[in-house]
Amino acid sequence: MPLLHGIRKIVSNVASVQRASWFATSVFHMSSVQISVKPQEALVDEKVHIRVDGLPKNGPITIKASVQEGKLRFSSYGCYTATEEGHVVIEEQSASEGTYTGIEQMGLFWSMKPEPSCRQNVRFLKQDITTPIVVTFSVLEGHHSWENLFDPPPKPLAMLDVLRWYRHPRVRRETVTEGNIRGALFIPPGPGPFPGVIDMYGGPGLMDYRAALLASRGFIVFALPIYAYEDLPSTMPDVSLDYLIESTEWFAGLPNVKPEGIGMIGLSKGGTYTLELCRHVPKVKAVVSVNGATFYSHEPLKYSKGDIENTRYARTHIRNSVLSRHSRARKWVPVRIKEMKGFLAVILNMGLVRKPTIPEYWNKSHASQLSRWFMKMFSRNRFQVILKFFHIVDNKRIPHRKSPNYSPDGKIRPLVDHFNRVAGYFYTPDKNICVDESLVGTRGRTTMLQYIPSKAAKFGVKLWVLAESASGYVHNIKCYLGKKFSPVTQLQQGTDVVLDLMRRSNLLNKGYHIICDSFFCSLDLAKRLLYLNTYITGTLRANRQMPLTIKNAYIDVNETVYVRQGNILATAYKNQSGC
Template identity: 75%
Template sequence: MSRVRNIRKLFSVVTSLPTIIRFSTSTLHMSNVQLSVTPNEALVDEKVNIRVDGLPKNGPITIKASLQEGSLRFSSYGCYTATDEGSVVVGEQKSRLGTYTGIEPMGLFWSMKPEPSCRQNVRLLKKDITKPIAVDLSVLEGHLSWEDLFDPPPQPLATVNVLRWYKHKSVRRERVVEGNIRGAIFTPPGPGPFPGVIDLFGSGGGLFDHRAALLASRGFCVFALPFFAFEDLPKSLPDVSLDYLIESTEWFAGLPKVKKDGIGIIGLSKGGMYALELCRQVSQIKAVVLVNGVSFYSDVPLKYSKGDIMNSEFKFDKMITTPEGIDIKECYKPTDDEFIKAWESEASVLCINGEDDGSLDYKTNERFLELVPEDQKHRFQLIKYPRAGHLIEPPYTPHCRYSFHKVFQFDFLWGGETKGHSVAQEDSWRRILDFFSHHLNGKQTLNNSVSKPASKL
């Protein structure tokens, strides 16, 4: 009887072996998959190398990227097929499906979009640049769809966390409370003085300092200058004073840490209008960059102690309502007299425009350059990007096609196609750095900046 029991026990163990073997094989398969990102900590405008090893020969995988900023979550994904050696190198192999396709080394970053459970009419903005953007990358088995990635998310084969910074750790950020002047100044390491740049954003108001932090990480002393809807500054756009902007610019240009042979200024959208007018008013400004910037007096009269400057008429009947938001590019039809005569200054001007901008017709800046006198045209340049929208940000920032405008209280159509917009962001950033470096005698560029080497952030 005992022999029978022993035989039955042995038979039971043997018949259970396939289950044990299958479980062990699965565990071994998962533990062999390795996901690496080099460097895994870098500035947001730097490329990284993404590689997966330990995969089955020619096995299908999906790589997903996710981040959370406040209550918002953004994700992206690409579908790849492993090589005969069981590897996927994102910078060398094609994504077959996903939020991007083809060989795109940084596609997982610039193609991010809001997850299905989140509001879709949002723009990814880093509010606290003293902290990095934390991106989670994961490897998933098979070629998955967007819907497959959520609710519930599949179990990853491997994960890694990547940190992306706007502000290099060696860059110093200081709050500005100087009389009426408000904002934030970013200073690179070292004794200086440094080439100085003022950074202006648009009609949303408030303080945006992510671009200023990144410029400072590339060797410039940068003043992020808000002009309304921030602390005790005016609450609305009609109350913005040119006197305040002039005072702020002259104060910054006089700082010991800023080089004395001229400063630059960069303005997005409405900020471009102020940038152009300031170069007429402040002789220290030697270089101006407009990023889909307004080159004429727009929206409301510009308050000025020497006499208010009247604005071009906004044609409300030309507003177009689309499923994604309001398209206002046909609402601005300035006359030649309403363009800002920036050629009366000594500044050089670089205009960067997206041809698919839903907020500002790039043809207005074409007309602006046509009005520049022939003997001054050498100081003006217009770069156009055919599939880019309005919000051209630093490289690899997720494309925002439309979002809720907190001042006007409805969705704006910013335009652009994700891939073309990404190309514009990467190319224009290089041009901006080179432009400021050349005209402000800066010696630090993309190839010689405080961020080198990236692994030592």
């Protein structure tokens, strides 16, 4: 033990000598170290210039930044070495270690984290924007680690406080209490009108720091609380879409908001709500969703007109129609999210359990053929009335037939787009994939209706389908809209379809192998795909471009002729049937 104590004392003395070689301990030398930050008072998004002077030649220092917010304290640090002239300029010199490394002009700000004595895994949130963020900069002797900066902290060589504001002093804040509407309005200086933005924080209460900063940059901003603020609902499941729509329309109609439209920015659940409001309020022209879900993962958003489009469409239909005495529509009740999920599950299972008519799934005459699962989900009448009013898009939002923006798949496009996103997200297909056409049987009135006598349904909507060869997993689909709305480009239609499906699926340049029939396959397509590191196998129609050796080949049964051009191989073969 005495030997160990002696070693510690020697090491301590050596470390003291090394520090003394860089910094003298006299008051005169310590006071010569100065730190400057320009500007010393600014908005939080403005860059600053940090410089330390009066240092020994090539002297090691640590620059630490600290902020106190409530009971939490955040800090950051960077280790630097002075130049020959005895100064450190952060925007020009590299930090060798710290909460950041390298040349980072604003590293001491963005790399802050809670100090060891505080609660961890929390982020800095400014609660009171009427006061600045006070950032204390300290210059410390030598290079320090994170643990050595606290308890007790090293004595600083120089210190400086810097003020960072979210709100410009000329920005005006007004508390909003208009009927059901609650929040805070931030108005920039000037006559206006200004570009308008609604800011929604995804948590409880009112968070207005980002709104204040945007207003300081010339936007008029409405910080819109969602719940747990004044007399608003105390929990998120009680939030109503009606309140959000009313607040958005009120803000968009203010005289000092530019009439062309407004933007929205939302965090977490607020991001989800901004996407929903984009559907319901035409004045919303742009949305920024920060970490917001694109679907309602836990609870549906309450809405007086129903949670989903079926309810709105059903009510409009019932109100504008003369119903018979025994019409099922007279017993209509709104469809909720859970019930709609069950409805879609039944529809999908009907594709697996085939029966001639829909009522047969509820037929109890033959016990061996009962579909008990269907009966537990719905009564026959309830299923059929939901099917009758099944609707995805509000008809008022679909462009008129004479509009240049009209597309015949407008009523189903959101469903198709969602299917393609989900199919690509949850599964990556194997190397071998196929492209083909499929006919979804229907005799509905639509310009997309096709008649293909070789198909079982004969009449229906034609889909271009990209699927995995081994499992049949459908990875991407595209509706054929007809000649008027799906004009053929300078490429052959088959070539255009294959390239488009592969681009939409993000499968090009990944070594996939496409298998297709003669409608799609061509030498031109093979060359284009080969250039994109994608391969193809298929049959060629006689009227398509092909090598004359293949086209004019006279071969006997079971004979084969090969022609190769680079990496493209063409084969002619005659089997027993003469094909």
